[in-house]
Amino acid sequence: MSSITLGRYTPRDTFIHRLDPRIKILSLILLMVAIFISYSTWEMTFIIGGILLVFIFLLAAISKTSFKSLFKSLRAMWFLIIFLLLINILVKPRNAVNIAFSIGSLDIYWESIFQSLKIILRLFLMITLTMILTTSTKPLDLTYALEWFMKPLKLIRFPTHEVAMTISIALRFIPTLLIEVERIMKAQTSRGVDFKHGKISSRFKAIISLIVPLFISSFQRAEELADSMEARGYNPKAKRTTYHKLHFAWNDLFALLLCTIFMAATIVFSAMDFTIKTPLFVPWLIIGICGVLFYLFGIGAENARRHKK
Amino acid sequence: MKLKFNHVDFYYGDKAPNLFEALNDIDCEIKEKSFTCIVGHTGCGKSTFIQQLNGLLIPTKGSVFAGDFVVSSNKKERTKKLRPLRQKVGIVFQFSEYQLFENSVEEDVAFGPTNFGVKKEDALKLAHENLLKVGIDESFFKKSPFELSGGERRRVAIAGIMAMQPEVIVLDEPTVGLDPRGVKEMMTLFKELHDNGTTIIVVTHDMNLVYGYATDVIVMDHGKIVYQGTPNELFDKSVDEYSLETPLMTHLIQELKQKGYKFDLQQIKSLDDIVDVIAKQKGGAKNE
Structure with a gap:
């Protein structure tokens, strides 16, 4: 049973517990982007990975997420880890040149070992982040936040x-x-x-x-x-208020800024050594910015519509 | 089968914010072939108490002795295989009507015995016997348990435990939600089982049932046993002390006593007994 209750909300009073759930979800997305950005050299990958690991562990320490349950989650992944190792070792990666050792006629490349290590690190970081979110946020607050994020969809009559x-x-x-x-x-x-x-x-x-x-x-x-x-007269179409109003505060701004800087830094690092591929980045960046603007416009429009009523 | 608790503590959770002391130094004995009622307010540890009896919960401290079985906090002392104990001590949980799952009523009742190694045909025979005992007749045997009403399903669940032929039957609030007639039928059934030599343990809030059927009573409060003895003693003096309700019969007897009638509390279990006593003291014959 304990494996299911992994990452369950534990009531504490820490900086991360006090953050606005919307900011927490946004920060999660930003940090996820930071985790999944790739670099051209392995050194870079693991240095940035290490920095992220330290940072996320720091977050875990601040939010008093128990490290025991973090490692329990790792233990729950052991099957996945072995599977990944096997697949990566058996399939020869592109541009693999450095043979680590060979078993019979099978060559094991450093690249494939690094590759699987990278995936495991990413998975672990991702799970840790999500666990910090779920242990520090009441499930109900999370749904309020999700509802808030879905606001623009109301314009297209999404329920x-x-x-x-x-x-x-x-x-x-x-x-x-x-x-x-x-x-x-x-x-x-x-x-x-x-x-x-x-x-x-x-x-x-x-x-x-x-x-x-x-x-x-x-x-x-x-x-x-x-x-x-x-x-009790529940009507899903009715306009309703919530018991707890969500408010942004200074600490929310601080957290959001920190996470944005982190993400931006990883993108910059990635772009710096990706000199050849940099142009590829530009359209994505433009699409991303447009998306964000569109979204903000959606929230604004929804708020305006509400005020009119 | 004698049941003995030796300084049993039981905690839910293992660390400070979640830790809850459900049982606190329980030290008692439930006599063989007794009809014991366990009473106490909601959350006083009754359900935790009964789960110690067949090793569903292992004590945090101390040990429980059930016949030859030892359920101890100490791994070395504990009996290796607790499964046979569950055949000897059958527990019918609260809302037992929700534990049925087989295709037919008879198969569901036979499920318990087959788990303990009884052959399929014998298990079905046991099922039929026990279903009849709880008042479920042949027309129900092949029906799906989900077609039955709540009360009928509960009877089937109780038959499911009885079919395992345990030496001790533990029932957690078996009469909740039944109509008065259903309650009476159910309690009469338990009394018959008791008369046939089965130890019966019933968790209940209904003091009238305690008065009418129990030979022994255990009162629990905040995870401790605060009273253990016979129901007559309990209702005679100390009911208020544990803020329990006085049974209707006790009220009646007290009022009749003030009017000059004399009663031997050991003999009186039901309204008929009172009528007999009054008739006798007024000079009439029994059953008049």
Whole structure:
């Protein structure tokens, strides 16, 4: 069960906990970009990777995310890691020249080892970042933030509120379902089911004895919830206010600036040694800026429409 | 099968903000072939208590002895295989109606026994026997459990535990949500099982049931056992102390006592018994 609850929100009062959830999501995206930018030389890749690793670990330390659970997530990835290593080692990369060692007639290249190390590092950084976000932000705040980000879509009549509501209900019911799972597991264990040991066939049966009651009770719960929402006059089309209003503050600006600088720095570093490919960057940059402008315009338009009402 | 708790502590969670002491130095014994009721307010540790009985939860400190089985916080002392214990001590959980999953009622009841190595035909035979005992007749045997009403499903779930032929049956609030007749039928069933030599442990909030059926009662509060003894003693003096409700029967008897009637509390379990006593003291015959 502990693997599912990995990255669960833990109430603390740190700088990162206090940040606005919208800023946190935005910063996550910026830092993700920084993680996924590639460089022409391996040295550069690992130096920047190392810097990012230190920075993200610093974030984890500030937000008091437990390092134990971080490494647990790494342990959960072991299958993926081995798979990646195998694939990368068996497939000879382009322009691979440096043979590290050979097993029989199979040559292992330094490039392929580096390549898999790079992917593992990126994955780990990504998971760590997401975990910092989820352990430091209430799930409900996350959905509010998502709803805010989806605002421009309202102009094309996308049901943003309904989507946000669905997400928040789904998030809300994860712990409830986990409790339910535990309850049913205990009941079936009392009837002699062994969930941990036994033959494949009996374990299959054990899983069925868990899944079927879980489905039945989930559907029942969903129906009851829908009824009770209707009974209390819930109308998805209605204009509504939220209990907690989201506010931007100075610390949000600081965090956003820091993350933007980080991203910008990695792009600059990447562009510097990508001298030949630099022109390729320009159209992407233009498209990106246009996208952001368009989006901001969307939010503005939506706000204006609301004020008119 | 004798059940014995030896200084049992149980904590949920392992670190400071999440740690919760559910059981605190539980030290008690549940007599063989007794009908024990466990009462106490919501969140006092009753459900945690019963889960120690078949090794679903392992004590954080101390040990539980169930017959030859030892469920101890100490790994060396603990019995290696706890699965056979679950056949001996059957637990019917709260909302047990949600644990059914098989295609038919009879198969679901036979699921428990087959898990403990009973052959399919014998298990079905056991299923039929026990379904009849809980008041589910043949017409239901081949039905899907999901076609049944909530009360019927709960009976099927209870039959599912009874079919395992345990020596101890533990029931967590088995009568919640049943109509008065259903409650009476259910309790009569447990009493029959008790008369046939099964130890019955029932978690309940209904003091009238405790009065009418229990031979022993355990009162829990904040993870501790605050009272253990017979229901008569409990209702005689200390009900207010644990802020429990007084059973209707006790009220009635107290009022009748003021009017000059004399009662032997050991003998009185139901309204009929009171009527008999009054009739006797007024000079009439029994069952008049």
